[in-house]
Amino acid sequence: xxxxxxxxxxxLALLSAVTLQxxxxxxxxxxxxxxxxxxxxxxxxxxxxxxxxxxVSEHNKQTGEDxxxxxxxxxxxDGPFYKLLIQATDDVKARRYEAVVRDRLWNKPKELIYFRxxx
Numbered sequence: 001x002x003x004x005x006x007x008x009x010x011x012l013a014l015l016s017a018v019t020l021q022x023x024x025x026x027x028x029x030x031x032x033x034x035x036x037x038x039x040x041x042x043x044x045x046x047x048x049x050x051x052x053x054x055x056v057s058e059h060n061k062q063t064g065e066d067x068x069x070x071x072x073x074x075x076x077x078d079g080p081f082y083k084l085l086i087q088a089t090d091d092v093k094a095r096r097y098e099a100v101v102r103d104r105l106w107n108k109p110k111e112l113i114y115f116r117x118x119x
Contacts, residue, residue: 035078036078037076037077037078037083038076038077038078039074039075039076040074040075040076040077040082043072043073043074043075043084044072048072048075048082048084049072051082051084051101051103051110052069052072052075052084052086052099053069054101054110054112055084055086055099055101055112055115056068056069056086056088056097056099056115057069058110058112058115059097059099059112059115062112062115065090066090066091067088067089067090067097068088068089068090068091069086069088070086070087070088070089070094071086071087072084072085072086072087073085073086073087073096080102080103080104081100081101081102081103081113082099082100082101082102082103083098083099083100084098084099084100084101085097085098085118086098086099095117096117096118096119097115097116097117097118098114098115098116098117098118099112099114099115099116100112100113100114101113
C-alpha cells in the first residue's frame, strides 16, 4: 500500500495541472483581446457582407424573428471579432442593430456573440 501512495499522488497532481492548464487557455468570448476596434473602411466587401448576413440569419434562428438584412452601414474589427452596425427590416420598419461576431478559421467558422437593437 505504501508504494502505491506516491503513484496516486503523482497522478492526482498531473490531472490537476492538466485541468488548470486547459481552463487557462480558453479565450474569453467578449471583450476582444486587444480592446481596440479598428474601423473597416470598405464595409461593402464580400467577406464583411457575409458576416453581417450571418449575424441576421443566426439571430433569426435563435429568437424566431424574421428580420431581413438590408445593409451594413459601419463596421469595426479587432482580431477575430467583428462589430457591425446593421440595418434590417421586420416587414414593417427598417431598424438599426449592433452585432458582434467572432470569425474563426478553425472549428466553428463563425459565432454570434450578441445581436441587439441599436438606438
